[in-house]
Amino acid sequence: MDSALPPLAAYAARLGDDSLILGQRLGEWCGHAPALEVDLSLSNVALDLIGQATHFLGLAGAIEGAGRDADKLAFHRDVMDFSNCLLVEQPNGDFAQTIARQFLFSNYQALLFEQMAQVKDERFAPIAAKALKEVKYHATLASDWVVRLGDGTDESKTRMVAGLNWMWRFADELFVMDDVDAAAIANGAGVDKAALRAAWDARIDAVLAEATLARPAARRPIVGGRVGRHSEHLGHVLSAMQFLQRAYPGANW
Amino acid sequence: MHAADGKMALEHARDTYTRRMEGVSLWVLPSAQIIASDPGDAAALFAPAEDKIYRHPTFYKIPDGITHI
Amino acid sequence: MYTTDLSGKKAKPEAAITENPAKLAAFEARVAADEFIEPKDWMPEAYRKTLIRQISQHAHSEIVGMLPEGNWITRAPNLRRKAILLAKVQDEAGHGLYLYCAAETLGVSRDEMTEALLSGKAKYSTIFNYPTLTWADIGAIGWLVDGAAIMNQVPLQRTSYGPYARAMVRICKEESFHQRQGYEIMMHLAAGTDAQKRMAQDALDRWWWPSLMMFGPPDDKSPNTEQSMRWRIKRDTNDELRQKFVDITAPQAEAIGLSVPDPALKWNETRGAYDFGDVDWEEFYAVVRGEGPVAKERNQARVKAWENGAWVREAARVHAEKRANAKIAAE
Ligand SMILES: [Fe+2]
Ligand SMILES: [Fe+2]
Numbered sequence: 001m002d003s004a005l006p007p008l009a010a011y012a013a014r015l016g017d018d019s020l021i022l023g024q025r026l027g028e029w030c031g032h033a034p035a036l037e038v039d040l041s042l043s044n045v046a047l048d049l050i051g052q053a054t055h056f057l058g059l060a061g062a063i064e065g066a067g068r069d070a071d072k073l074a075f076h077r078d079v080m081d082f083s084n085c086l087l088v089e090q091p092n093g094d095f096a097q098t099i100a101r102q103f104l105f106s107n108y109q110a111l112l113f114e115q116m117a118q119v120k121d122e123r124f125a126p127i128a129a130k131a132l133k134e135v136k137y138h139a140t141l142a143s144d145w146v147v148r149l150g151d152g153t154d155e156s157k158t159r160m161v162a163g164l165n166w167m168w169r170f171a172d173e174l175f176v177m178d179d180v181d182a183a184a185i186a187n188g189a190g191v192d193k194a195a196l197r198a199a200w201d202a203r204i205d206a207v208l209a210e211a212t213l214a215r216p217a218a219r220r221p222i223v224g225g226r227v228g229r230h231s232e233h234l235g236h237v238l239s240a241m242q243f244l245q246r247a248y249p250g251a252n253w
Numbered sequence: 254m255h256a257a258d259g260k261m262a263l264e265h266a267r268d269t270y271t272r273r274m275e276g277v278s279l280w281v282l283p284s285a286q287i288i289a290s291d292p293g294d295a296a297a298l299f300a301p302a303e304d305k306i307y308r309h310p311t312f313y314k315i316p317d318g319i320t321h322i
Numbered sequence: 323m324y325t326t327d328l329s330g331k332k333a334k335p336e337a338a339i340t341e342n343p344a345k346l347a348a349f350e351a352r353v354a355a356d357e358f359i360e361p362k363d364w365m366p367e368a369y370r371k372t373l374i375r376q377i378s379q380h381a382h383s384e385i386v387g388m389l390p391e392g393n394w395i396t397r398a399p400n401l402r403r404k405a406i407l408l409a410k411v412q413d414e415a416g417h418g419l420y421l422y423c424a425a426e427t428l429g430v431s432r433d434e435m436t437e438a439l440l441s442g443k444a445k446y447s448t449i450f451n452y453p454t455l456t457w458a459d460i461g462a463i464g465w466l467v468d469g470a471a472i473m474n475q476v477p478l479q480r481t482s483y484g485p486y487a488r489a490m491v492r493i494c495k496e497e498s499f500h501q502r503q504g505y506e507i508m509m510h511l512a513a514g515t516d517a518q519k520r521m522a523q524d525a526l527d528r529w530w531w532p533s534l535m536m537f538g539p540p541d542d543k544s545p546n547t548e549q550s551m552r553w554r555i556k557r558d559t560n561d562e563l564r565q566k567f568v569d570i571t572a573p574q575a576e577a578i579g580l581s582v583p584d585p586a587l588k589w590n591e592t593r594g595a596y597d598f599g600d601v602d603w604e605e606f607y608a609v610v611r612g613e614g615p616v617a618k619e620r621n622q623a624r625v626k627a628w629e630n631g632a633w634v635r636e637a638a639r640v641h642a643e644k645r646a647n648a649k650i651a652a653e
Contacts, residue, residue, distance in 0.1 A: 020401075023404075024396060027395040027396055027404070027408055028395075028396055030388065030392045030395050030408065030411050030412070031388035031389050031392035031411065031415075031623070031627070032392075032623065032626070032627040032630075033627065033631065034627070034630065034631025034632075034634035034635060035631060035634070035635055036385070036415055036418055036419050036422070037419070038631075038634070039388075039412070039415045040412060040415050040416060040419070043408055043409075043411070043412035043415070044412070046408055047405055047408050047409060047412070050401060050404055050405045050408065051405065053401065054401045054402075054405075057401075070401055071400045071401055071402075074400075074401060075399075075400065094630070095630075095631070095634050147641070148637055148638050148641040149634070149637050149641075151641055151644065152636070152637025152638065152640050152641040153633065153636055153637045153640050155633045155636075155637070156633055156634070156636070156637030156640075159633070240396045240397050241396060241397065243397050244397060244398075244399040244457055245399060245400075248515065248517055248518065250515075251399075251514055251515050251517070251518055252510060252514055253399035253400055253403055253457070253507075253510055253511075253514075
């Protein structure tokens with residue numbers, strides 16, 4: 001976590017970082033998807049996420065009040081200052097792994113923004129309301145693919161199971177609450193994420209059932225993303241993403 | 254549009270044909286049957302294109318002296 | 323150009339001779355009157371074949387064209403540029419899709435066209451066999467490559483084959499921001515730090531000549547131009563478009579302080595056009611043969627995407643079948 005950010009700014013940065021890193025990951029697919037139509041879908045999701053990141057990181061910078069804008073936060077922080085969840089930085093893997101990540105995350109985002117669209121804070125609520133329309137679609141798209149792949153061929157089922165297994169260990173982190181969340185709730189901007197868990201479980205289980213897939217076994221959660229303790233993957237994501245800003249400091253693009 | 258099923262066709266149609274707010278409703282017809290988008294989903298389907306203003310040429314400021322662009 | 327005849331061969335004249343003369347005459351008259359030919363209308367076999375080649379080559383160019391720019395999506399310098407580039411490359415996927423659909427109305431399947439691309443049998447624009455080395459290449463491609471494409475595509479909105487013309491209308495509408503975002507990138511770089519200026523000039527140096535090659539071989543080496551123009555599937559000759567491109571682009575380079583890498587480039591008052599140097603046609607034909615600097619990489623990327631996606635496409639098909647069977651069983 002960026003220790004320089006006041007709690008409410010840190011809260012916005014977490015939201016922005018989640019969207020940014022997942023958008024960045026999906027951008028890797030562009031031109032390489034299983035079908036042309038899927039290329040168009042994944043790019044649309046990526047575009048929505050980059051848009052969300054721009055809004056939330058812009059808000060984080062504005063709340064901080066130190067002159068950092070969304071780009072400054074996106075392109076000039078190191079791994080330990082990024083506060084995205086571990087789920088979104090996971091590698092794309094095959095298409096099933098990408099879909100597993102999207103399925104778990106978009107369903108979480110949909111529940112989160114449903115609540116956040118109602119908060120008192122007039123900066124967070126409108127961004128969430130707009131993003132809600134986007135992520136509802138992402139959740140549907142990903143869920144439909146989980147069903148297709150889960151209840152498709154033997155190979156697609158095996159891959160879907162493997163993809164879910166890869167991502168499942170990072171699902172619990174989505175619902176972990178800490179001081180930053182408490183401060184955001186106290187300020188009328190935050191959402192009780194722990195309270196979303198039951199609804200999320202129900203949505204996930206319903207789709208898995210339709211996909212003829214078993215819910216992966218419960219296991220010890222892996223956490224740390226919110227406080228800057230990331231996987232090895234994030235550094236590589238940043239090294240590509242931040243290359244130009246780092247190589248040409250102060251340039252205007 | 255290539256799609257294995259109606260839902261997939263609808264999603265692909267949305268992602269292909271409504272990138273610039275051109276959409277209010279979608280119909281996909283696999284020869285015989287028609288699957289239409291639910292008006293209740295209109296916000297999730299079409300509103301996200303609203304702020305993709307960079308898809309429009311006027312978003313880019315080109316100085317007056319430069320022509321044919 | 324995306325649609326340039328890269329076969330280098332003259333189409334067989336016998337093709338036209340075997341057609342029913344009355345039908346052929348009626349067809350030629352409709353085309354000459356600028357009527358649209360629709361999928362179920364009678365058309366000469368040579369027309370159908372030429373169109374399939376041209377439209378599928380155009381589609382392949384859109385799809386392979388995603389790769390050089392896609393190469394920079396993860397490295398775009400800020401959030402605005404990242405979103406723009408993603409949207410732009412995504413548009414090209416859409417263009418490929420519209421065009422494959424238009425070609426399918428002529429009785430060829432997308433799978434067949436894809437196989438032809440992957441096996442190297444079908445061609446795509448030579449321009450995409452050059453690498454994108456720096457961010458400035460993204461500017462240069464939007465400005466020059468999309469600029470050249472637009473120049474070729476605008477007249478094709480009135481091409482004789484209805485589905486193709488309609489696809490071009492939609493594509494041209496979407497295309498209009500591509501060139502502008504590219505030029506805007508170049509403007510920023512050319513007005514930026516010394517390192518950025520160097521990057522911009524280097525990109526123009528590398529992309530200028532390949533951009534001129536996009537319009538295809540000189541008119542005296544394009545055996546099928548006359549036929550294609552009569553059929554209204556080509557509306558200007560290669561040399562005409564190339565000249566137009568130079569005339570429009572050279573002042574745009576000058577306006578932002580970049581120099582076109584052609585010592586022979588000079589405004590000719592009497593012609594009212596720019597004189598310019600000779601294109602290296604040896605290089606062009608080598609790239610057409612598949613010997614472009616990154617031709618192997620481009621092909622490998624498409625083959626990989628197709629092969630890695632096979633199980634996904636198969637799963638979607640099988641799933642749909644299962645659902646359909648379940649529905650029948652329930653009824
Ligand atoms: Fe295009
Ligand atoms: Fe384009």
